[in-house]
Amino acid sequence: MLHYRPILIEGETTVHLLPIKLLHLIKGHICSMKTYRMKNRSTQDEVEVQAETIFAACAKLGWIPAMTDVEMRKDEDQE
Known part of the structure; x- marks a missing residue:
């Protein structure tokens, strides 16, 4: 079972939940x-x-999000 911690992205009022994972x-x-x-x-x-x-928000909390376990994806439109 994954353990989740909240992360508040600067400028946002909602809290996003991301799993705790290692940097590598x-x-x-x-x-x-x-x-x-x-x-x-x-x-x-x-x-x-x-x-x-x-990364900055996670570093303040002392943990790192893992892209494979959270609903994040690269925005391919940004070049």
Whole structure:
């Protein structure tokens, strides 16, 4: 069973739940120059966030999100 912790993305009023994972699981998946869509699990709303914003918010809490376990995907329109 995955354990989830809330993350509040700066500028957003909703709290997004992400699973706790190790940094090496995510390093190859998230490019810091890309924008990602993250889905709020409770409201199903989507918000676009920069990867560096995700990392910064998680670093403050001392944990790292894993893209494979959360409803995040690369926004291919951003080049």
